[in-house]
Amino acid sequence: MSAVRTWFLGAALSLGASAQAAVDPVTEANEAYAKAYGLYVTLHQHPELSGAELQTSAKLAAELRALGYSVTEHVGGTGLVAVLANGAGNTVMLRTELDALPVEEKTGLPYASKLRVKDPAGREVAVGHMCGHDLHMSALVATAGIMARTRGTWHGTLVLVGQPAEETVAGARAMVHDGLFTRFPRPNVALALHVGNELPAGSVGIVEGIYNTNSDAVRITIYGRGGHGSAPHTTVDPIVIAARTILALQTIASREVKPGEFAVVSVGYINAGTKNNIIPEQAELGLTVRTRKAEVRKQVLAAIKRITDAEAQAAGAPRAPNVELSYETADAVYNDPTLARRLRVALEAALGKDKVISQEPITPSEDFSVFVEQGIPGFYLSLGGADPEKYAQAQAGGPALPSNHSSLFAPDVDPALHTAIEAEVAMLRDVLGRKDSG
Numbered sequence: 001m002s003a004v005r006t007w008f009l010g011a012a013l014s015l016g017a018s019a020q021a022a023v024d025p026v027t028e029a030n031e032a033y034a035k036a037y038g039l040y041v042t043l044h045q046h047p048e049l050s051g052a053e054l055q056t057s058a059k060l061a062a063e064l065r066a067l068g069y070s071v072t073e074h075v076g077g078t079g080l081v082a083v084l085a086n087g088a089g090n091t092v093m094l095r096t097e098l099d100a101l102p103v104e105e106k107t108g109l110p111y112a113s114k115l116r117v118k119d120p121a122g123r124e125v126a127v128g129h130m131c132g133h134d135l136h137m138s139a140l141v142a143t144a145g146i147m148a149r150t151r152g153t154w155h156g157t158l159v160l161v162g163q164p165a166e167e168t169v170a171g172a173r174a175m176v177h178d179g180l181f182t183r184f185p186r187p188n189v190a191l192a193l194h195v196g197n198e199l200p201a202g203s204v205g206i207v208e209g210i211y212n213t214n215s216d217a218v219r220i221t222i223y224g225r226g227g228h229g230s231a232p233h234t235t236v237d238p239i240v241i242a243a244r245t246i247l248a249l250q251t252i253a254s255r256e257v258k259p260g261e262f263a264v265v266s267v268g269y270i271n272a273g274t275k276n277n278i279i280p281e282q283a284e285l286g287l288t289v290r291t292r293k294a295e296v297r298k299q300v301l302a303a304i305k306r307i308t309d310a311e312a313q314a315a316g317a318p319r320a321p322n323v324e325l326s327y328e329t330a331d332a333v334y335n336d337p338t339l340a341r342r343l344r345v346a347l348e349a350a351l352g353k354d355k356v357i358s359q360e361p362i363t364p365s366e367d368f369s370v371f372v373e374q375g376i377p378g379f380y381l382s383l384g385g386a387d388p389e390k391y392a393q394a395q396a397g398g399p400a401l402p403s404n405h406s407s408l409f410a411p412d413v414d415p416a417l418h419t420a421i422e423a424e425v426a427m428l429r430d431v432l433g434r435k436d437s438g
Contacts, residue, residue: 025350025422025425025426026418026422028146028150028421028422028425029142029146029418029419029421029422029425032421033142033414033417033418035145036138036139036141036142036417036421037138037413037414037417039059039063039137039138039142040134040137040138040413041111042059043056043134043137043138044111044112044113044129044134045111045112045113046113046115047100047101047113047115047127047129047134048098048099048100049099049100049117049120049125049127050164050165050166050167050168050171051077051078051099051120051164051165051168051170051171052099052117053078053098053099053164053165054078056078056098056099056137056162057073057078057098057162057164058073060080060098060137060140060141060162061073061080061082061162063141063144064080064082064160065082067141067145067148068084068148069082069083069084069144069148069160070082070083070084071083072184075175075178075179075180076163076164076173076176076177076178076180077164077165077174077178078098078164078165079098079161079162079163079171079174079175080161080162081159081161081183081184082144082159082160082161082162083157083159083184083185084147084148084157084160085157085185086156086157086432087155087156088155089154089155089157089432089433090156090157090188090433091158091159091185091187091188092156092158092159092187092188092189092190092191092428092431092432093159093160093161093187093189093190093191093371093376094140094143094158094159094160094161094191094424094428095160095161095162095163095190095191095371096133096136096137096140096160096161096162096163097131097133097136097137097162097164097166097171098137098162098163098164098166098171099131099133099164099165099166099167099171100113100128100129100130100131101127101128101129101130101131101167101405102119102125102126102127103126103127103128103405103406103407104126104128104407105126105128105130105407106407106408107407107408107409109410112128113126113128113129115128130404130406130407130409131404131405131409132194132195132196132385132404132409132411133166135383135385135411135413135416135417135420136193136195136420137162138417139193139420139424140162140424142417142421143421143424143425143428144160146421146425147425147428153429154428154429154432155432156431156432157185158432159184159185159187161180163175166366166367168327168328169215169327169328169329169330169367170327171367172367172368172369172370172371173370176370176374180371181376186376187376188376188431189336189339189377189378189379189431190368190371190378190379191378191379191380191381191424191427191431192378192379192381193380193381193383193420193423193424194366194380194381194382194383195383195384195385195411195416196382196383196384196385196404196411197386197391197401197402197404198359198362198382198384198386199357199382199383199384199385199386199391200384200386200387200388200392201386201387201388201412201414201415201416201419202351202355202384202388202416202418203351203355203356203357203384204347204351204355204357204381204382204383204384204423205357205359205382205383205384206335206343206356206357206358206359206381206382207335207340207358207359207360207361207362207380208335208337208340208341209334209335209361210292210332210333210334210335210361211332211361211362211380212332212333212361212363212365212366212380213262213264213290213291213292213332213362213363213364213365214290214292214294214297214330214331214365215288215289215290215328215329215330215365215366216288216290216297216301216325216329217286217287217288217289217325217326217328217329218286218287218288218289218301218304218323218324219284219285219286219287219322219323219324220245220284220285220287220304220308220321220323220324221282221283221284221321221322222238222241222242222245222282222283222284222285222312222317222321223281223282223312223317223318223320223321223322224237224238224239224241224279224280224281224315224317224318225281225318226278226279226280227279228277228278229276229277229278229279230277232279236315236316236317236318237279237315238272238279238280238281238282239273239280239283240315241283241311241312241315241317242270242272242283242285244314244315245285245308245311246267246270248310248311249267249287249307252265252300252303252304253265253300256300256303257296257299257300261292261293261296262290262291262293262363263290263296263300264288264289264290264291264363265287265288265289265300265304266287266288266289267285267286268286268287268288269284269285269286270283270284270285271283271284272284287304289301289304290364290365292332292361301325305323308321308323309321330366330367330369330370331369331370331373332361332365332369333365333366333368333372333380334369334372334378335379335380336377336378336379338377339378339379340379342430343379343381343427343430344356345430346426346429346430347423347426347427350422350423350425350426351419351422351423351426355419359382362382364404368380379427381423381427383416383419383420383423384416384419385411385412385416386401386411386412387412388412
């Protein structure tokens with residue numbers, strides 16, 4: 001264990017009994033809720049795509065400046081960093097994401113997004129916060145306000161990060177390259193959370209060690225020989241090759257990866273052709289690959305290349321397919337086990353033991369791992385977002401709840417937003433400690 005990590009984990013003890021008596025986290029969250037909910041509705045109605053979060057970033061910057069934070073915008077593109085120094089002590093980073101998704105919202109909420117914009121490729125797409133990032137941002141601003149108003153309960157430096165382009169797993173890397181940890185105070189620990197329907201609203205989930213998965217995005221271009229749809233014998237049909245390839249790729253996880261090891265290979269899109277009676281020259285596939293172990297990751301990516309090449313060769317394709325990794329790649333998030341155990345105590349004290357649940361690693365991925373890979377102990381918290389009654393019904397065999405990125409995803413804002421604020425404040429105060437502590 002490094003000297004920095006040893007120092008951090010041994011410092012900044014939890015709030016003493018007198019400070020705890022003076023601070024009621026439920027009351028604090030309740031007082032902050034109305035404004036936080038208003039911000040949530042505003043952000044939900046005005047989502048922005050990855051890398052284009054100009055209004056979102058400016059809105060958060062204005063909110064945080066009004067609270068007394070020193071704010072720097074345009075870090076790593078549209079990212080922002082807000083700093084509040086409060087004497088000697090630890091430096092803690094709390095991160096939120098800024099971006100939304102190219103998904104049409106179908107929740108039926110009165111404040112549902114109706115926005116449509118041009119994506120980077122020039123296509124008109126619907127945009128929606130079907131990821132929960134609007135709730136994360138609203139909680140962070142409310143937490144920032146509580147921490148600014150109660151400086152007597154902590155000491156050190158709080159660094160708030162609004163990260164762009166999480167959905168394309170490009171924003172964290174861009175911020176690091178733009179000097180996130182050299183231009184601004186370097187944190188001793190990094191914290192974040194994410195809302196989802198895996199837990200009922202009002203609760204949180206903790207995973208020690210590996211939290212989620214490695215993520216790789218693969219783009220495959222299959223080349224054929226085009227022609228008239230009525231004369232397929234004069235062509236080499238890349239759509240048929242693509243169909244065979246898609247089916248063959250499904251055997252990687254089921255027949256090549258050792259049973260018990262985690263691996264997912266999903267084809268998210270296929271683009272080919274312009275008209276029903278024309279066999280096109282090529283077809284393009286987009287894959288997402290999820291693994292946990294480095295050796296399994298290497299095995300799966302090699303198998304994708306081997307299978308794709310073999311299917312094209314078997315069909316007599318005029319040239320080998322192009323198989324390339326895109327920029328959308330991220331390593332698994334790692335929760336420092338000692339830090340996770342410590343923060344469990346703080347969360348149980350704030351929320352109640354029955355609201356803090358041990359979880360298994362989840363299957364999605366994200367680029368919070370980039371911050372941890374800079375040698376900074378990290379902790380990523382799962383926030384329950386499911387309506388408790390609907391969650392209980394789903395657990396009993398009822399209708400499944402929509403996942404993040406679904407057009408129907410909508411967290412149960414009350415109490416999820418309350419819980420997010422309480423959890424963030426509890427974690428920050430625990431790490432930053434009392435102002436009068438030595």
